[in-house]
Amino acid sequence: MLEIRTLTKKFADMTAVDSVSLTIPEGSMVGIIGRSGAGKSTLLRMVNRLAEPTKGTIRFHGQEVSSLKGAGLRQWQASCAMIFQQFNLVPRLDVLTNVMLGRLNHIGTVRSVFKLFSDKDRMDGLLALERLGIEQTALQPAGTLSGGQQQRVAIARALVQKPKLILADEPIASLDPLNAKLVMDALKRINEEDGITVVCNLHTLDTARSYCERIVGMSKGKVIFDGGPNDLTTDEAREIYGAGDDFNEAATSTSISAAASEKTPEADIDEPAASGKVVNL
Numbered sequence: 098m099l100e101i102r103t104l105t106k107k108f109a110d111m112t113a114v115d116s117v118s119l120t121i122p123e124g125s126m127v128g129i130i131g132r133s134g135a136g137k138s139t140l141l142r143m144v145n146r147l148a149e150p151t152k153g154t155i156r157f158h159g160q161e162v163s164s165l166k167g168a169g170l171r172q173w174q175a176s177c178a179m180i181f182q183q184f185n186l187v188p189r190l191d192v193l194t195n196v197m198l199g200r201l202n203h204i205g206t207v208r209s210v211f212k213l214f215s216d217k218d219r220m221d222g223l224l225a226l227e228r229l230g231i232e233q234t235a236l237q238p239a240g241t242l243s244g245g246q247q248q249r250v251a252i253a254r255a256l257v258q259k260p261k262l263i264l265a266d267e268p269i270a271s272l273d274p275l276n277a278k279l280v281m282d283a284l285k286r287i288n289e290e291d292g293i294t295v296v297c298n299l300h301t302l303d304t305a306r307s308y309c310e311r312i313v314g315m316s317k318g319k320v321i322f323d324g325g326p327n328d329l330t331t332d333e334a335r336e337i338y339g340a341g342d343d344f345n346e347a348a349t350s351t352s353i354s355a356a357a358s359e360k361t362p363e364a365d366i367d368e369p370a371a372s373g374k375v376v377n378l
């Protein structure tokens with residue numbers, strides 16, 4: 098259980114996240130929506146402690162993580178994997194090494210400095226790539242992969258961290274709809290099969306409605322909606338997106354959905370993994 102209480106982040110006199118309180122049960126998949134600048138990224142970054150809260154607390158299974166330092170903080174960051182819009186891979190390193198970098202917080206300092214990975218680390222990395230249907234890319238430089246493949250490498254890297262929580266910050270914002278679907282399907286399957294809690298910032302309402310059992314709507318740093326996809330009315334969505342009377346959900350659409358046809362036109366995707374039944378997790 099993740100418990101966020103009155104979490105606040107100020108940048109000078111600007112309040113990016115304003116007294117947010119949320120309780121997220123273990124194993125849930127939560128989508129955070131809102132227009133650009135609503136405070137979604139800052140909220141996730143505080144949970145992972147990439148940004149320091151100005152005020153408030155974050156607890157995970159009762160442990161206060163908002164005040165952790167040193168080894169305790171590193172341990173928290175290892176169990177709280179982050180996925181970014183821009184993948185954050187090392188382009189010149191091969192895919193498998195990128196994935197194994199997710200193990201750095203689990204191995205000793207000397208081994209981590211020299212990137213001395215064990216056979217087990219390698220095997221875990223390959224198995225994670227296989228779950229994501231991209232094991233055949235293991236020896237390619239990560240920078241040569243398509244965006245959708247790179248994001249799946251980033252998810253494999255998160256998996257080898259053996260996280261308790263995955264925080265995905267706009268994971269599909271740089272992807273075309275087909276690759277966006279592959280990535281969201283992968284996150285959903287990891288959530289369902291491994292029971293890992295996933296909190297996912299999304300620009301688009303239809304994606305959140307399709308994949309998340311709970312939607313949190315943010316505006317100007319505050320939570321203004323918290324409920325199931327069917328509870329979110331058009332009026333509430335309009336308020337979240339700060340739109341006028343002509344608000345249309347399609348305007349926030351990526352045209353992907355969890356229930357969408359799995360018959361993907363292969364010509365549209367340059368990835369071997371996509372030719373099967375979406376992602377082989």
Ligand SMILES: Nc1ncnc2c1ncn2[C@@H]1O[C@H](COP(=O)(O)OP(=O)(O)OP(=O)(O)O)[C@@H](O)[C@H]1O
Pocket residue numbers: 108112113131132133134135136137138139140
């Ligand atoms: N390091 C920073 N220094 C100053 N202001 C910041 C910093 N990071 C974020 N902000 C501001 O905080 C507010 C919230 O930003 P944040 O990135 O959290 O929003 P967001 O909802 O994730 O938006 P987007 O979808 O565009 O990433 C914005 O006004 C942003 O300009």
